[in-house]
Amino acid sequence: MKKRLIIGMLLVTTALYSQTTKEIVVNNQTLIVEEEEYDEYGSKGKTISFYKDKNSKPLLSFVLEDTTGGCNDKSVERGAYDINGSTITLYSFWKRVGSVDDAPYGARVKRYKLTDSSKIEQLSSQLYIEEHTKDSNLNSGMKFLFINPKSKEEKKLFKKYIKRVEKLFKGEFVFKERADKVMRDVLKALRKRVKARWQR
Numbered sequence: 372m373k374k375r376l377i378i379g380m381l382l383v384t385t386a387l388y389s390q391t392t393k394e395i396v397v398n399n400q401t402l403i404v405e406e407e408e409y410d411e412y413g414s415k416g417k418t419i420s421f422y423k424d425k426n427s428k429p430l431l432s433f434v435l436e437d438t439t440g441g442c443n444d445k446s447v448e449r450g451a452y453d454i455n456g457s458t459i460t461l462y463s464f465w466k467r468v469g470s471v472d473d474a475p476y477g478a479r480v481k482r483y484k485l486t487d488s489s490k491i492e493q494l495s496s497q498l499y500i501e502e503h504t505k506d507s508n509l510n511s512g513m514k515f516l517f518i519n520p521k522s523k524e525e526k527k528l529f530k531k532y533i534k535r536v537e538k539l540f541k542g543e544f545v546f547k548e549r550a551d552k553v554m555r556d557v558l559k560a561l562r563k564r565v566k567a568r569w570q571r
Contacts, residue, residue, distance in 0.1 A: 389407060389408035389409075390405060390406065390407045390408070391405070391406045392404070392405045392406075395454060396454075397454055397456075397457060397459060397485045398456065398457035398484075398485045398486075398487065400423075400485060400489060402421050402422060402423065402430070402485075403421070403422040403423075403424065403425060404419060404420070404421055404422075405419070405420050405422065406418070406419050406435065407419075407420070413439055413440065414437055414438070414439040415437070415438050415439075416434060416435070416436040416437035416438060416448070417434075417435045417436040417437075418432060418433065418434055418435060419432070419433050419434075419435050419450075419452065420432045420433070421459070423489050430485075430489075430490075430491045431459065431461070431483060431491055433450055433452065433461050433463075434448055434450050434463070435449070435450045435451070436448070436449060436450070439474075440468075440469075440471060440474075443468075443469040443470075444468065444469035444470050444471045445467070445468040445469060445471065445474075446465070446467060446468075446471055446474035446475070447465070447466050447467070447468055448463065448464070448465050449463075449464045449466075449561055450462060450463050450464070450561075451557075451560040451561050451563065451564040452560075453560060457484050457485050457486075458482055458483065458484055458485075458494070459482070459483045459484075459485065459491075460480065460481070460482050460483075460560075461480070461481045461482075461483070462478075462479075462480055462556065462557045462560040462561065463478065463479040463480075463481075463557065464477075464478050464557045464558065464561060465477055465478070465500070467504070471504075472503055472504045472507035472508075473502075473503045473504075473507065473508075474503070475500050475501065475502050475503075475540075476500070476501045477498060477499045477500035477501055477554075478498065478499060478500075478553050478554045478556075478557040478558075479496065479497065479498035479499075479500070479540060479542050479553065479557070480495075480496070480497050480498075480553050480556055480557060481493065481495070481496040481541075481542065482494040482495045482496070495543070496541060496542035496543060497542055497543050497545045497549065497553050498536070498537075498540050498542035498543065498544060498545065498553065499544065499545055499546070499550035499553055499554065500536045500540055500544070501513060501516065502532075502535075502536060505517065511528075511532060512525075512528035512529040512530070512531050512532030512533070513532050515528070515529035515532070
């Protein structure tokens with residue numbers, strides 16, 4: 372029994388050390404922001420959640436860091452957020468490390484508004500995602516991100532890919548200049564986050 376108590380205390384202590392909590396002001400309202408680290412099932416990372424108060428469900432939850440895979444071959448996700456008045460903007464970036472073929476590469480920007488009644492409303496979500504490497508699945512409609520679909524079947528396959536990605540990553544798939552802007556905005560936000568961490 373004593374041994375179980377000690378193990379339980381160690382587990383609780385570990386959980387406490389993996390969490391950080393702070394308060395921020397959005398739309399003249401104070402929100403609780405909690406960052407929590409995890410390491411399970413081959414994935415290691417950190418999530419962030421926004422709460423109205425300690426006893427409420429999260430208004431928003433978001434991945435700040437995630438690494439899945441082995442030592443050399445990994446799928447990596449990095450995130451950042453920005454507060455501007457009543458708007459909360461979430462930035463996500465996915466990349467592959469090593470010889471991973473079936474991991475995503477791309478970016479997403481999601482914008483939310485905190486209303487005066489402390490509710491979250493999604494304003495927009497734009498993304499550009501390549502689900503796998505260019506040559507790893509020639510039967511996928513993803514190839515038409517790089518070449519124009521010509522036949523009716525090719526257009527149908529491309530449309531199927533776009534709908535799948537939009538559903539999986541929860542956003543509107545954008546192309547060309549709009550996709551470039553999403554990527555620029557995300558990388559800028561990530562650089563800003565890294566710089567802020569070094570200046571602490």
